[in-house]
Amino acid sequence: MTENKTKFDLQTLARVLALAKPHARIFIISGALAITLALLSAITPKIVNIMVDDYVMVKDMPGLFRMAGIFAAVVLVTVVFRYLFIYITGLLGQSVIKDLRVQTFQHITSLRMRYFDQTPIGKTTTRTINDIESINTIFTQGVITMIADVLGIFAILGFMLQSSWRLTLVCLTTLPLLILATYIFKEKVKKAYQKVRAHITSMNVFLQERISGMRVVQIFNAEEREMGKFKKINRDYTKANLDSILYYAIFFPVIEIIQYGTLAIMVWWGAKWFVEDSLTIGVLVAFPMYINRLYRPIRMLADKLNTIQMGLVAAERVFTVLDDRSIIADIGYKTLEKSDGNIEFKNVSFAYDEENYVLNDISFELNKHETLAIVGSTGSGKTTIINILNRFYDIQKGEILLDGVDVKKYKIDDLRKRISIVLQDVFLFTGTVLENITLKDPSISKEKVVEAATAIGAHDFIMNMPEGYDYVVSERGGNLSMGQRQLISFVRALVFDPDVLILDEATSSIDKETEGLIQYAIEKLIAKRSSIIIAHRLSTIRHADKIMVLDKGRLVEFGSHDELLAIEGGKFKELYELQFADLEFAE
Numbered sequence: 001m002t003e004n005k006t007k008f009d010l011q012t013l014a015r016v017l018a019l020a021k022p023h024a025r026i027f028i029i030s031g032a033l034a035i036t037l038a039l040l041s042a043i044t045p046k047i048v049n050i051m052v053d054d055y056v057m058v059k060d061m062p063g064l065f066r067m068a069g070i071f072a073a074v075v076l077v078t079v080v081f082r083y084l085f086i087y088i089t090g091l092l093g094q095s096v097i098k099d100l101r102v103q104t105f106q107h108i109t110s111l112r113m114r115y116f117d118q119t120p121i122g123k124t125t126t127r128t129i130n131d132i133e134s135i136n137t138i139f140t141q142g143v144i145t146m147i148a149d150v151l152g153i154f155a156i157l158g159f160m161l162q163s164s165w166r167l168t169l170v171c172l173t174t175l176p177l178l179i180l181a182t183y184i185f186k187e188k189v190k191k192a193y194q195k196v197r198a199h200i201t202s203m204n205v206f207l208q209e210r211i212s213g214m215r216v217v218q219i220f221n222a223e224e225r226e227m228g229k230f231k232k233i234n235r236d237y238t239k240a241n242l243d244s245i246l247y248y249a250i251f252f253p254v255i256e257i258i259q260y261g262t263l264a265i266m267v268w269w270g271a272k273w274f275v276e277d278s279l280t281i282g283v284l285v286a287f288p289m290y291i292n293r294l295y296r297p298i299r300m301l302a303d304k305l306n307t308i309q310m311g312l313v314a315a316e317r318v319f320t321v322l323d324d325r326s327i328i329a330d331i332g333y334k335t336l337e338k339s340d341g342n343i344e345f346k347n348v349s350f351a352y353d354e355e356n357y358v359l360n361d362i363s364f365e366l367n368k369h370e371t372l373a374i375v376g377s378t379g380s381g382k383t384t385i386i387n388i389l390n391r392f393y394d395i396q397k398g399e400i401l402l403d404g405v406d407v408k409k410y411k412i413d414d415l416r417k418r419i420s421i422v423l424q425d426v427f428l429f430t431g432t433v434l435e436n437i438t439l440k441d442p443s444i445s446k447e448k449v450v451e452a453a454t455a456i457g458a459h460d461f462i463m464n465m466p467e468g469y470d471y472v473v474s475e476r477g478g479n480l481s482m483g484q485r486q487l488i489s490f491v492r493a494l495v496f497d498p499d500v501l502i503l504d505e506a507t508s509s510i511d512k513e514t515e516g517l518i519q520y521a522i523e524k525l526i527a528k529r530s531s532i533i534i535a536h537r538l539s540t541i542r543h544a545d546k547i548m549v550l551d552k553g554r555l556v557e558f559g560s561h562d563e564l565l566a567i568e569g570g571k572f573k574e575l576y577e578l579q580f581a582d583l584e585f586a587e
C-alpha cells in the first residue's frame with residue numbers, strides 16, 4: 001500500500017516535472033544555480049577555518065586581508081546568485097502553471113455535459129485555481145531547492161570530515177533524534193494539509209452555489225441557516241490551518257534545542273581536543289558555522305517534503321481532471337459545410353445515467369425547411385431531444401441522422417455550427433450585448449449582427465437600451481429582463497446562420513409588447529430553415545408543419561395540428577384544451 005503510494009507519487013512527480021519540458025533552459029539554469037549556492041554555503045566556514053589557522057594565528061595581516069577579500073567576494077556572489085535563483089525558480093513555476101491553467105481550461109471546455117451534471121462548479125474552480133497554484137510550489141520551493149539542499153548537506157559533511165572526522169562524528173550523535181523529530185513533523189503536517197485542501201474545496205463549492213443562488217436564499221429567509229452552515233465550514237477550515245501552524249510551532253523550537261545540544265557536545269569535545277593540542281582553533285571556530293549550515297537545510301527539508309507532497313496531491317487532482325476522458329468522442333471525419341436540414345430519429349433511446357431511460361424508442365422525420373413543434377408535460381423529455389441532437393450527450397440505442405448521415409460521423413464542430421440552439425434558460429456572460437451575440441467570434445462583424453437583429457425585429461429594441469449594442473450585461477444577464485435576454489439569444493442564434501434551428505421556448509410569460517416582438521422573431525428565425533421548437537405558445541404550434549407529443553419519454557402522437565386535434569381522446573387534444581383553449585377564445 002505505502003509502496004504503491006510512493007510509486008504513485010513518483011509517477012505524479014515525473015509528470016509534474018515533465019510539464020517543465022518547454023522551459024528546459026530555465027530549469028537547467030535554476031538547477032545549476034541551486035548547486036552552486038549549496039557549495040558556496042559550505043565554503044564559507046572553511047574560509048574562516050583557514051583565516052584563523054593560517055593567518056590570525058601567525059599574525060599575517062596582509063594575508064588576512066586577502067582572505068577577507070575572498071570571503072567578501074564569496075558572500076557577494078552568494079547574494080547575487082540567491083537573487084537570481086529565487087527569481088528564476090519563480091519564473092519557472094509561473095511559466096509551468098500558466099500553461100497548465102490553459103491546458104486545464106481547454107480540457108474542461110471539451111468535457112461532456114455529464115461531467116458538469118455531476119461535478120459542483122466550485123470543485124472545478126478549485127482545481128483550476130488553488131490546486132494549480134500549489135503545483136507552482138513544487139518548482140519554487142520544492143524539487144530543485146531540495147536537491148540543492150541535499151547536495152549542500154553532503155558538501156558540508158565533506159568539509160567537516162576533512163577538517164576533523166572525530167568532531168564530525170561527535171556532531172552526528174544527535175542525528176537520530178533529528179531524523180525522528182523531522183519524520184513525526186512531516187507526517188503530522190501532511191495530514192493537516194490534506195485537511196486544509198479538502199476544506200478549501202468544500203468552502204469554494206459552498207460559496208459558489210450560495211452566491212449563484214442568493215435570490216433563493218433571501219426569498220426563503222434562509223440566510224441564518226446558510227450562515228450556520230458557512231460558520232461550520234469556516235470553523236473546520238480554520239481548525240485545519242491552526243493544526244498545521246501548531247505543528248510548526250512545536251517543530252522549530254524542538255529542532256533548535258537539538259541544534260544547541262549538538263553545539264554543546266561539539267564545544268565540549270572540541271575544547272577538550274584543542275587543549276590536548278589535537279585540534280586547531282580554526283576548526284573549533286568553523287564547526288559552529290558548519291552545524292548552523294547543516295541544520296538549516298535539514299530543518300527546511302521536512303517542510304519542503306511537505307510542500308512537494310502537497311503539490312503532488314494537488315497535481316494528482318488536476319491530473320484527474322485532465323485524465324477525465326468523459327469528453328464527447330469526436331470520431332467524426334465528415335465535414336459539414338452546409339446542411340439540408342433533413343433530420344431523422346431512428347428508434348432512439350437515451351438515459352442520462354445509462355440506466356433510467358428518459359427517451360424510449362423515438363422515431364420521426366423532419367424534412368428540409370419544415371418546422372417541428374414538440375409538446376408534452378414537464379419532464380417528458382423535450383429538452384432531452386435537443387440535448388442529444390447536437391451531441392451534448394450520446395445516445396445508447398438507435399440513430400440520429402442529419403441529411404441521411406449519423407450525426408456521430410460529422411466533425412463535432414461542424415455539426416454544432418450548422419445547428420443553433422436557443423436554450424430554455426438563456427445564459428448571458430458579463431460583457432456587452434454585442435459580445436454576447438458574437439461570443440467574441442472575430443469572424444462575425446457588427447454589420448452582420450445588426451443585419452440579423454434587424455431581420456428578427458430586435459434592432460430597435462437593442463438600440464433603445466442605454467448604450468445599444470455596447471450596453472454592458474451583468475453576470476448571467478442580471479440587469480436584463482427575461483424577454484430582453486431571449487431576444488438577444490435569438491440574435492445570437494441567427495448570426496451563425498444555421499441550417500437547423502432549435503428553440504426551447506421559455507415558459508415564463510412576458511409582457512404583451514415583448515411577446516409580440518418574440519413571436520415575430522420566432523417566425524423570422526424559422527423561415528427558410530429546418531427548425532425544432534419546444535413550444536409553449538399557441539402561435540408557435542400553429543406555425544409548425546408537424547407536431548410531436550411526448551409523454552414520459554415516449555412519442556405518443558405525431559402529425560399536423562389538424563390531424564392531432566382530430567384524434568378523439570388524444571393527448572394533444574387534451575393538452576391543447578388544457579393550455580390553449582381559453583387563449584384561443586381570448587384571441
Ligand SMILES: Nc1ncnc2c1ncn2[C@@H]1O[C@H](COP(=O)(O)OP(=O)(O)OP(=O)(O)O)[C@@H](O)[C@H]1O
Nearest residue numbers: 117352353358376377378379380381382383384385
Ligand atoms: N442532466 C440531467 N441528468 C439526469 N437526468 C436529467 C437531466 N436532465 C433531465 N433529466 C431527466 O430527464 C427527464 C426529461 O427531462 P427534460 O429536461 O427533457 O424534460 P422537459 O420535457 O424538457 O421538461 P420541461 O418542460 O420542464 O422543460 C426528466 O425526468 C429529468 O429528471
Ligand SMILES: [Mg+2]
Nearest residue numbers: 382383424504
Ligand atoms: Mg425542458
